[in-house]
Amino acid sequence: MALMWGDSGKDREIALLRRRVSLLEEQVRVLARFTGMDANHLPQEQEVLGAEAQRLAIEGHKIAAIKSHREDSGADLVTATRDVEAFLAQHERV
Secondary structure: OHHHHOOHHHHHHHHHHHHHHHHHHHHHHHHHHHHOOOHHHOOOOOOOOOHHHHHHHHOOOHHHHHHHHHHHHOOOHHHHHHHHHHHHHHHHHO
């Protein structure tokens, strides 16, 4: 994983993609306002991890969080690991 291993090329790519997503989200908000649409009617981001997996991850039980997420979602090990790591990275920024 790029964030884990410090691959600067992947880190740059991830940063650019995050910036593009941020710009696209802002464009959607502007277009919604322009058309008179209530922003509350726009699709909202949904949590990827269930409550138990989130709790375990926050408490530092990463492996248990991955296991819980796999059981809840049916995700494979690689996907579940990425989801938990993304959740933890998001929480570090908050």
